[in-house]
Amino acid sequence: MKLYLAPYAPNPRRVTMFIAEKGIADIDLIQLDLQKGEHRTEEFRRKSPFAQIPTLELDDGRCLTESRAICQYLEALHPEPNLMGADAFERAFIEMWDRRMELMFSVPLMLWVRHGNPVLAMLERNQSAEVASFNQGQAMRMAKRLNDELASRPWIAGDRFTIADITAACGMDFAKMMQWRPGDDLPHLKAWRARIADRPAGKVAA
Amino acid sequence: MKLYLAPYAPNPRRVTMFIAEKGIADIDLIQLDLQKGEHRTEEFRRKSPFAQIPTLELDDGRCLTESRAICQYLEALHPEPNLMGADAFERAFIEMWDRRMELMFSVPLMLWVRHGNPVLAMLERNQSAEVASFNQGQAMRMAKRLNDELASRPWIAGDRFTIADITAACGMDFAKMMQWRPGDDLPHLKAWRARIADRPAGKVAA
Numbered sequence: 001m002k003l004y005l006a007p008y009a010p011n012p013r014r015v016t017m018f019i020a021e022k023g024i025a026d027i028d029l030i031q032l033d034l035q036k037g038e039h040r041t042e043e044f045r046r047k048s049p050f051a052q053i054p055t056l057e058l059d060d061g062r063c064l065t066e067s068r069a070i071c072q073y074l075e076a077l078h079p080e081p082n083l084m085g086a087d088a089f090e091r092a093f094i095e096m097w098d099r100r101m102e103l104m105f106s107v108p109l110m111l112w113v114r115h116g117n118p119v120l121a122m123l124e125r126n127q128s129a130e131v132a133s134f135n136q137g138q139a140m141r142m143a144k145r146l147n148d149e150l151a152s153r154p155w156i157a158g159d160r161f162t163i164a165d166i167t168a169a170c171g172m173d174f175a176k177m178m179q180w181r182p183g184d185d186l187p188h189l190k191a192w193r194a195r196i197a198d199r200p201a202g203k204v205a206a
Numbered sequence: 207m208k209l210y211l212a213p214y215a216p217n218p219r220r221v222t223m224f225i226a227e228k229g230i231a232d233i234d235l236i237q238l239d240l241q242k243g244e245h246r247t248e249e250f251r252r253k254s255p256f257a258q259i260p261t262l263e264l265d266d267g268r269c270l271t272e273s274r275a276i277c278q279y280l281e282a283l284h285p286e287p288n289l290m291g292a293d294a295f296e297r298a299f300i301e302m303w304d305r306r307m308e309l310m311f312s313v314p315l316m317l318w319v320r321h322g323n324p325v326l327a328m329l330e331r332n333q334s335a336e337v338a339s340f341n342q343g344q345a346m347r348m349a350k351r352l353n354d355e356l357a358s359r360p361w362i363a364g365d366r367f368t369i370a371d372i373t374a375a376c377g378m379d380f381a382k383m384m385q386w387r388p389g390d391d392l393p394h395l396k397a398w399r400a401r402i403a404d405r406p407a408g409k410v411a412a
Contacts, residue, residue, distance in 0.1 A: 050351075051307065062295065069302035076294035088282035089268065096275035098258065128344075130336040136333075145256075 002028045003070075004047070004055040006039070010110055010174040014067040015074075017166045017201035022078045027056075035122060068098065071163055074124070078202040083163045097164040098156040105146065106171025108139035113177045120177075139175070143186055150188035152196065161199065169196050173206040209259040209276075209378045210253070212405040215240070216316055216377035216380040216411070220262040220273040222281075228284045233262075241328060274304065277369055289369045303363040311352065312377025314345035319383045325338045326383075345381070349392055356394035360401065367405060373403050379412040 003019075005012030019027060032038040032053060039051045048055040052065040056073065064070050077083045085091030114124040117133035146168070150155070156164040172181065172193065181187040196202040209225075213216030225233060238244040240261060244255045254261040258271040262279065270276050281290045292303075320330040322338035352374070355362070362370040373402030376401065378387065388395040402408040 031410055050310070058295075063297050064295075064302055066302040066305040069305060072301055072304045073294055073298035076297070088279055089264075089270075091249055091282070092270050092275045092279035096272040099272040099275060126340070128340060130334055130335055131340055133335055134332070134334060197383070 001059060002030050002057040003027065004030050004039075004044070004057070005053050006032050006034045009034070009106055010106070010170045011052060011067045011111055012165055013173075013204060013206065014078075014163075014170045015054045015056075015070050017170065017204045018046045018071045018163065020081065020200040020204050020205070021081065021166070023082060023200065024074065024078055068102075069165075070161070072100060081165075083161070085162075094162045095162060097162070098167050101156060101164050102170070103170040105139060105142045106174075108135040108142070109171040109175045111135040112139055113174055116166065117177050119159070136178075143182060143189060147182070147186040147189040150192045154192070156192075161196075161201075165192075165196060168199055169193065169201075207232065207265060208236050208263040210236050210238055210250070210263070211259050212238045212240045212245070214377045215259060216312070217273045219379075219412065220369075220372050221260045221375045222278045223263075223376065223410045224280060224289065224369065226387060226410050227367070227372070227407040228280065229366070229406065230280065230284055235359065242266055242281060262361065263269040274308075274369070275371075279369050289367070289372075291368075292386075300368045300370060302361045303368070306371050307362060308369050311345060311348045312373055312380075314341040314348070315381045317341040317375040319380055323383050342360040342384075345377075349395060353388070353392040358399045359399060360398070362398075367402075367407075370397075371402060372407055373401065375407075382412070 003012070003015060005016065006061070032044070034053075038044065039048070039053055043050060047057055047063040048065050048116075050065070053068060054065070054067055056070045058062045065074055072084065072116075075082075085094040112132050112135040114120050115127050115129070115135070118127075121127050134200070146156075153159065155161050156168055175181070181192065209218070209221060211222065219257055222235070238250070240259075245251065245254070250261075251257060253263055253269040254271050256271070260271070260273055260276060261271045262276045263366070270279055271287075278290065281288075287302075291300040318338050318341040320326050321333050321335070324333075324341070325331050352362075359365065361367050362374055381387070388399065
């Protein structure tokens, strides 16, 4: 299989952290140059019609986009270590936390960066200071809330590391482009991020 | 089981359309009054800490929020008719399309309404005309794109009706609050919506 991705991009990193945690070794990583528009070529759009990365290409040519959908496929091929839930309730419970992390934390963080960092004007042609500020506010409120949640458990969905931790970490690490990372005012969030650094997923470069 | 929801809210409707399509009869529907803040009470936050609806409460008291996570749980309890994929690839493929519909179409449509319709200022205290306009643009571009996709297949993820159709329809129907629905300039999108009206899911009031 081949995984198409790009340096620094946060959504492909969700999949490479997932792959690292699973210890999957048989996927070729193919880096695209977004500044050269390599994700927008006609050839690549045959694999990924919306020019999205990451894109997973199976050996038979079928393709999947959307990081969480790719992870779900890889979880089925490589069930251990389990990152997405072992029974019906746990699968739903972890999906709930993964979605909260994505929609309430990582997406706002990414939109803050995309609309607020001048370097990214090449990707986000309609940068808007108001969109940046709106999303910054949402993300910062969630950071405080998440800090409170992590006071009483080690990982976002409970006692073990799951895809929800990967999703939150990728959004948070991307926000370094706005010079933000949790400080001593968010001690539980900071300690949680430090715990990830010791894991296989934590070795994947941002 | 109990499902907490609210009249007119699009995310709970994703779950009630899913329930209708499955023919599940043993879930009590409990309507909350958002204008009275019934989703923000301390009692409800014990079920749904982020004051989210829909919330599913199991008979043992455990709760799930996030519409897609609730649907995943119900799919495991009631596998037929299958709405989320029957094998590893199909599950991922349908999740891919469901996510595209949510993130690229329904979320922009909902943000357009929440930020653009004065009636909803009670829910969205920081309404922003710029956020409304940004999301309107994204949604309208996706509507055209989706119209092209539906020229060659009856349903969003292929030959059969899936959760991806429900997600797209709920976003689209909510945008009636901005006086938008697909017209004759988007004939395939309009015909797709008309096909849903004939199904169990299509009988669920918006």
